[in-house]
Amino acid sequence: MTAQVYKWIGTRPKRPDGADKVTGRARFGADFNMPGQLIGRVLRSPHPHAVIKSIDTSAAAALPGVRAVVTAADFPEQENLIVPAGEMQVNLRDVTRTIMAREKVLYEGHPVAAVAAASEAIAKQALALIKVEYALLPHVIDVEEAMKDGAPILHDHIRTDGVQPVPTKPSNIAKRIENLKGDVAKGFAEAEVVIERKYTTAPVHQAYIEPHACLASAAEDGQVSVWTTTQGHFQVRGFCSRLLQIETSQIRVTPSEIGGGFGGKTVVYLEPVAIRLSQKSGKPVKMVMTREEVFRASGPAPGGAMTVKIGAKKDGRIVAADITIALQAGAFPGSPIGPACWCSMACYDVDNIRVVGFDVVSNRPKVAAYRAPGAPISSFAVESTIDILAQELGMDPIDLRLKNAAMKGTKTHYGPVFDRIGLVECLEAAKNSAHYKSPVKPGHARGIAAGFWFNVGADSSAAAHVGEDGTVTVISGNPDIGGSRASLALMAAEELGVDYDKVRAVIADTHSIGFNFVTGGSRVTFATGMAVVNATKDAIKELRVRAAKIWGVDPEGVVWEGGKARPAGHNVGEFEPLTLAQIAAQAGKTGGPINGHAQLNAQGAGPGFGVHIADVRVDAETGHVVIDRYTAVQDVGTAIHPSYVEGQLQGGAVQGIGWALNEEYIYNAKGHLDNAGFLDYRIPVASDLPMIETILVEVPNPHHPYGVRGVGEVPIVPPLATIANAVARACGTRMTSLPISPPRLSAALDAAPKLAAE
């Protein structure tokens, strides 16, 4: 593929929301207020598993200042129907039970009632007056415990899906899936080396710094307005419409600036409750979660339990892989078990693969998407096993991966055949990097791992409006979570041939632009970017028509080049080129406003691959892991705004480092979460880390006009194994259970039969 020369793509201009965000002017979820608003608060279950025998809200309702109280009785029952939500599938029957418990509470923090009152203090007082009678049930937290016969059953109606014959008894295993390629038994029979290990990872939280927050105002005529922090305001509209039986055209959702989401803000928790409270009270209702509520009751990512068996020839050629993955779905079915299975071996071209997955419910909050949902978990297990294989064979871990790397034409174990992908390029870039070529410092060790994520396309709408002065507004409908407005404006400027500062990208509410699927799946710059490019092309088509009118020629005789309308050739006639501003100035005389529109279902999201390298040191005394150097290599397709692409790699890598080293949900014997705060749920802080070096490999996606691949999710996939592999090589102890926190590692080092390897 020849290198493209662009004027704006690949440059690093200032983002359009920059000044607002460095001055405190930008308005996030909790920054919206309305005159006369009430404050809504949620009463949550103190028990992990119990039958709700009765709820008495009369004393709360009678408290002066309380304007509305809701329980599950205020929300209609929903049918057992699965709909897409972000990168996950959700069941509306379960969603209505997530926003408000019905027959049972299924985790500590499960909402049971909510109030709206004149002040937060009164709302809190009112919650204390609500009497809930519970009949306690035995609970189960751990995924493997939940799968055992005799485990407390969460849902009597669940029969394991995907098992023949259909089971007659209820189970916590909601689903079994299997991907099969080739003949695994035959593959292992040919293997000369076989490695088999068992792994676990802890549930972790997306830990966006901004808690969930919304403001809802329901008018007497049935129209509803919602301001909320979300990754998908069309998703919020859709959920609220179904859960409250309000037509979508009656609900206008305006997204605030969003203070991080990482998948966790693709679902609804507060919005339907705030709307219902607003309907009942006749006043706007504002609801903001505390940090503790965020931890206890918003979607974490699942914990996992896996076994990986890999067989290879002595030359490193992998001939078979047999993998089992069980993921915690939380209180309701729907863990990302599919993606976990598909991503597990996607980096490798292996003839014989079997992957079996289980979706398992237990008494924890229902999981939500978290950056490449499922992939970091299964990848940790597979990439650790491949590292053990490299050690066993005495091979360089990059060479071993190069020998087995997937490439164009590789048929994956879950079906699709890869088009042009960049894993080999990433492995080679890693191998040739300054980092990998540098000697490992004494007392340190180096680990590497690869990772994969499909990336998503899906539905997007966009418009391009030409103003009377010839500047352009690009309108789309995906909340900008990390600089996408800048990328969309760059693509529009490139297409139009005008300067970046003549294009302003804005995000419209649900009434002001067509449907856009969530900001998720690394899809915005790819899919919404394509919609923006098409909307801009549509505007250009109209600009050519107007120029033709001005010149009195056929529109086919006008081309758009370098930001100007020009005659297509001498036979059209000799005309001075017309700029965008010149055409816009005459719009009133040539047919009125000049706008472009586009809507699409984007296909061909280019799969993304990354390779990470870490140098670590282990304090044998304390089990503390110090990261000395870290490099993230990734095929990013085309880096539209390289600074924000680097930022995605750096941020994803550090989230993965947190997953590897510190982060975990800690439950006590009573099924209560013991660390529902940032002091005890420790995300990485600045002093934990070195600079995160990035290498952007650009293998353009053939299915996007500028070669864009999604970049946001891949970088969280490799770090878990990268760190674990480095730690194993640093201290000779292979940690197969995450996180590798100081107490766990020091215990493992103490238990190790021999001291750390030299």
Added chain:
Amino acid sequence: MAKLHVTTKINGEEVEYLCDAQDSMLDVLRGPLGLTGSKEGCGSGDCGACSITVDGRLTCACLMLAAEAEGHDIGTIEGLAQGEKLHPLQEKFIEMAALQCGICTPGVLVAAKALLDRNPDPTETEVRFWLAGNLCRCTGYDKIIRAVMDVAADMRKTVAA
């Protein structure tokens, strides 16, 4: 219960407000005073998104009672820019893409300014430990640390010139 009357200085201007005894400084800043640039990420002093200065000293507004502001000098993110001129830290954060979602940014900027006010020549380690109380979930801190180091170097050049 009677409200408490507080007279204080916020971003150089004298301000009066009424508050309840249990109100935090953050409640009053974000509520009656309408200064929503300070963010509430945790309410427990763990995330730093509500970083302010009190007589020049870095503090989490969520850990301070609003009544305690009496007679003190409070600095918030809204006071960082002078008129239409951004502070060099603000300029640099935009230029170097040292923010993604931007929720932690006000707190990080207030904290970074407090650092540079007392240490114009910090090492990378000093910057990392000073900002260890400001959680950022998006950036991995790399570009934040680089931006603060860059501004410190620029400001030293300006002083030297």
